[in-house]
Amino acid sequence: MKYKIIGGIIAAVFLLGVIGSVVVMTAQPKNTVQILSDGEVLYTIDLGTAEDTTLTVESGGHYNIVEIKDRQIRVKDADCPDKTCVGMGWLSSSSMPIVCLPHKLVIQFTDDTGDVDALTR
Numbered sequence: 001m002k003y004k005i006i007g008g009i010i011a012a013v014f015l016l017g018v019i020g021s022v023v024v025m026t027a028q029p030k031n032t033v034q035i036l037s038d039g040e041v042l043y044t045i046d047l048g049t050a051e052d053t054t055l056t057v058e059s060g061g062h063y064n065i066v067e068i069k070d071r072q073i074r075v076k077d078a079d080c081p082d083k084t085c086v087g088m089g090w091l092s093s094s095s096m097p098i099v100c101l102p103h104k105l106v107i108q109f110t111d112d113t114g115d116v117d118a119l120t121r
Helices: 002-026
Strands: 032-037 040-046 053-059 062-069 072-078 098-100 105-109
Antiparallel strands (some): 032 040, 032 105, 053 062, 098 105
């Protein structure tokens, strides 16, 4: 009897994991990104329709060169001391934005609809 309960719990957890994986894998990818400087939205870009280009974002006498190529976005170059933002590579996940702390620059995916997301309600 004890083993049936434990087996049922394990099966339920496994089933929930499979269902969660399917939901995550079939979710539509976000294509709209925002480039913010010091909390102010400078650009809102739809990567699905954007042409390959580079943007220079200047702030306080410093710069970040943002590259859009093949429906992806990254910081190609910056004059900050550690260049962590350049090392982050292409933006691939809404959970991990590209951030340049010295220049207060953030590049992040945003919701296409403009609605409040499920986390903040």
